[in-house]
Amino acid sequence: MKKLFLTSIGFFLAMTLLFAQQTTPEENATKVVTELVTKLTLNDEQKTAVSPIVLDQEKAIAAVIQDTTTTADVKKESITKLQGESDSKIALLLTDEQKVAFKKYIEERPAVSIPATPAPTEQKENNNENSNQQQ
Numbered sequence: 001m002k003k004l005f006l007t008s009i010g011f012f013l014a015m016t017l018l019f020a021q022q023t024t025p026e027e028n029a030t031k032v033v034t035e036l037v038t039k040l041t042l043n044d045e046q047k048t049a050v051s052p053i054v055l056d057q058e059k060a061i062a063a064v065i066q067d068t069t070t071t072a073d074v075k076k077e078s079i080t081k082l083q084g085e086s087d088s089k090i091a092l093l094l095t096d097e098q099k100v101a102f103k104k105y106i107e108e109r110p111a112v113s114i115p116a117t118p119a120p121t122e123q124k125e126n127n128n129e130n131s132n133q134q135q
Helices: 002-021 023-042 043-065 072-091 098-106 121-133
Strands: none
Touching: 023 043, 023 098, 043 072, 072 098
């Protein structure tokens, strides 16, 4: 009985951690905008203008990540392109002082990391190798 109880507690803790890592594009956008407001000292008008740009970017990134037909490299390129487009739109809204801080923010931004998913042909080759090894 103890084992069952401890196992179920461990399962629920693992599930909690799993769901805690999944965030929506809206949550990501709010986090990014809050960070930009803090680091760039955006005024209310700038914050209002930046919010939809960041939200659109986060929605597009989520769509790219969930696309199962593309490789991780293509996804990284797409996300980098999306970030670049958003960065240029945001830069147009900033003062000269804010642009310097924004450039630093971009340079310090963590690189995009996407878990590698094998292409369909690679999966077939792996399955053939596994079946050959089993024989």
